[in-house]
Structures are given as C-alpha cells and as structure tokens.
Amino acid sequence: MSSLNIAMLVALSLSSVVELTVESGGETSTGEVENEVAAVTRGLEDALKQAMVDSKRAIPVLLAALEACIAVSEPLDENALETRLLAQLSLARAYQNLGDDDEAEAAADEAVRMALGGTIPADKLGERLERLIGERRAVLEAKGSGTLRVQCEVRCEVYVDERRVFGAVPLLVEGSYRVRVVAKDGHRPPLEQEVDLEAAGDVVAIDFERVGPPPDVSLEESAPRRAAPRWSELTMISTGVGLSLIGGVVLGFDGVCPEPCESRLVFDNIESGWALFGIGGGLWLSGVIMLVVDEVRTKRRGGKERARKRDAGSDLAWLGGVRF
Structure with missing residues (x-):
C-alpha cells in the first residue's frame, strides 16, 4: 500500500x-x-x-x-x-x-x-x-457547453446534481444532469427532471408553474376601502374654503352702517359670519383629513400589490453559458 x-x-x-465521539453525547440538534x-x-x-x-x-x-x-x-x-x-x-x-x-x-x-x-x-x-x-x-x-433555463412562476430554488445553484454556472458541459426545482413558499411540490445536453449550444428549458391560485389572491378584497370617493373629498374641501371666505366677508360687514347711516340699518353679522366660517372650516378640515388618509391607504395597498406580484412573478435562473 x-x-x-x-x-x-x-x-x-x-x-x-471524531464523529462517533460527538454523536455519543446525544442526538444532533x-x-x-x-x-x-x-x-x-x-x-x-x-x-x-x-x-x-x-x-x-x-x-x-x-x-x-x-x-x-x-x-x-x-x-x-x-x-x-x-x-x-x-x-x-x-x-x-x-x-x-x-x-x-x-x-x-x-x-x-x-x-x-x-x-x-x-x-x-x-x-x-x-x-x-x-x-x-x-x-x-x-x-x-x-x-462546447449548453444552457439550462429554469423559469419559475413562484420564488424557487434550483439544484443541479444535488448542488444548489445561485445565478449562472460558468460551465455546463454535455451530458446528463439531475435538476430539482423547489418552491420557497411550498405552494407546489418539487419538480425533479433529468435533462440531457447532447451538443454545443443545446438549450433545455424547464417551466416551474404555479399550482392553484396565487397565495394573496384576496388582497384587493381585504384591503381597506376609501372613506369617500376622491371627488367628494375635493368637493368638501372647496366648499369649506368657499363658506369660510363668505363667513369672513360677512364678519367684515359687522357693525357697518351704510350712508346715510341710520341705526336700524347697522349690520349685525357676527353670529351668522362665525357660523359660516365655522361650517366652512369644518368641511375643509374633514375633507383634508379624509383625503390624506385615503391616499395613504391607496399607496400602501399599491406597495403590497407590487410586492405580491414581484414575489409571485417569474424567477429566471440561467444555468450554464453557451460556449464554443
């Protein structure tokens, strides 16, 4: 020898x-x-x-x-x-x-x-x-070498000959390979397939499709709705501004006496002016609050929808590169 x-x-x-010594202390964690x-x-x-x-x-x-x-x-x-x-x-x-x-x-x-x-x-x-x-x-x-393309409709992990593949493999020579594709979210069973790259430039494509509906299909239904349509919120704001302006004008005439001045013609507008000003201010403030809250909700819902589409979108793994 x-x-x-x-x-x-x-x-x-x-x-x-060494292995036996470690295992004798109990089960592996x-x-x-x-x-x-x-x-x-x-x-x-x-x-x-x-x-x-x-x-x-x-x-x-x-x-x-x-x-x-x-x-x-x-x-x-x-x-x-x-x-x-x-x-x-x-x-x-x-x-x-x-x-x-x-x-x-x-x-x-x-x-x-x-x-x-x-x-x-x-x-x-x-x-x-x-x-x-x-x-x-x-x-x-x-x-030469061929190309193996794995296209996933869900986020996936790709294994070639039991080895995890991240991104592109620099060389994939001709021959047979065992390919295993696993969904990260567990929404479908793994796909196992043996592929053959028989000549330079061969391209073998594997589609890893979704099984069943997308996991967040009810996202739009469960999302909080607007407190009111945008047009009504804008109407409230503009109406409130208008009433506040009218109230301000009315308050401006309080105590004014037109020429020639007579005591019975002196304007007493303080109550009606403040009432218009208060109603207008309340409408304006309510409309602004509702509009801001609804716009924030819409933005958050849009972000979640984009994230769902990104997570459920195609993950494309390119394995190998065509060489001659």
Whole structure:
C-alpha cells in the first residue's frame, strides 16, 4: 500500500472517530434531515476507505454510496458534496487500477459534470488520476457547453446534481444532469427532471408553474376601502374654503352702517359670519383629513400589490453559458 493511501486511510479513520465521539453525547440538534445527510456522508467515507484497500471490491461500494446521494430528500451540505466528489474520483481511479480505461474515462467525465465548473481535487488521489481528469475536462470543454433555463412562476430554488445553484454556472458541459426545482413558499411540490445536453449550444428549458391560485389572491378584497370617493373629498374641501371666505366677508360687514347711516340699518353679522366660517372650516378640515388618509391607504395597498406580484412573478435562473 502506498504512503498516499495510508495517509488518506488514517485521515478518514480519525474523522470517523471524531464523529462517533460527538454523536455519543446525544442526538444532533438539527434533527432527522441532517442525520440523513450525515448518514450518506459516512457511507461515502466508508467507501473511500474501501477504495484505499481494494479497488475491485471498492467499486460496488462506491457506486452504492454515490447512488444513495441521489435518494436523499434534502440538499447535501458542502461536506457531503466534497466527499461525494472525492468518491467519484476514487471510482475513476479504481477503474484505472483495474486497467478499465473506458469506465475510468466515464467516471472522470461524471466527476467533471458533478463539479459544475468548480475545482476538482484530483491531485489528492495521485498524478495519474490528475492527468486523466485534466484530459477529460479539456475534451469536454472543447466540445462546447449548453444552457439550462429554469423559469419559475413562484420564488424557487434550483439544484443541479444535488448542488444548489445561485445565478449562472460558468460551465455546463454535455451530458446528463439531475435538476430539482423547489418552491420557497411550498405552494407546489418539487419538480425533479433529468435533462440531457447532447451538443454545443443545446438549450433545455424547464417551466416551474404555479399550482392553484396565487397565495394573496384576496388582497384587493381585504384591503381597506376609501372613506369617500376622491371627488367628494375635493368637493368638501372647496366648499369649506368657499363658506369660510363668505363667513369672513360677512364678519367684515359687522357693525357697518351704510350712508346715510341710520341705526336700524347697522349690520349685525357676527353670529351668522362665525357660523359660516365655522361650517366652512369644518368641511375643509374633514375633507383634508379624509383625503390624506385615503391616499395613504391607496399607496400602501399599491406597495403590497407590487410586492405580491414581484414575489409571485417569474424567477429566471440561467444555468450554464453557451460556449464554443
């Protein structure tokens, strides 16, 4: 056994001891879902240990551990994704050790696809495998890449080969990919589909449509209505201003005696003037308050409606870029 194999075997063994020590203190705090991911990760690590000892016996163990990753109901964490990539690389090296070049190339191609354009740590498993990965990556990139478009009618998360995708992927070479689309609001079940990019420039589109009515369909009905139509509020304001002006004019004539002045003709307008002024002021103030309140309600309702449309609108995820 080479020193490289011995070093990897010791490292994996130590990581298992640490895991067992942590688990003996009680259940994990994140619950059953993370336990499922942790179990898959341990299966991958066990397969890696087997690959360090016996390539022939390790192949079915590696294949089973890799297949188990697909069956996990929740996304794999970064540790699981890195361990899975190492297991895929170990599978390619196991085929190399057995002299099966075709299967080694196929496993290496899958590792390139699995990385989604990221770093492939082939150097951890020896120069021969590192050369193979470099060659296969160059071949696949030379053939070009395709584009996967996922259009969502609800806010969604997109996973390609169990890896969460944010925005654009720099490289999506030809081959088969498992795509999973999950609605963030849970209003529809996840969509799982396998897609094939067979040639450079291929475009595969997936539509993730809404199921059922929009969640805020009753927003307009439940929104508070106006206290009065806008035209009536404006009429109240203008009428109030007019009455106040008339009241002011009437008050201005209070105590005035027309020429030639006679005591019986002296105007006594103080009561009627103040009455008109008060009624006009009340109408003006009421109209202003109603108009301001209704305009604020309308603005808030419009903001909520725009937010609802934005949340329920199309989220477009562009995965990959056309390269030649």
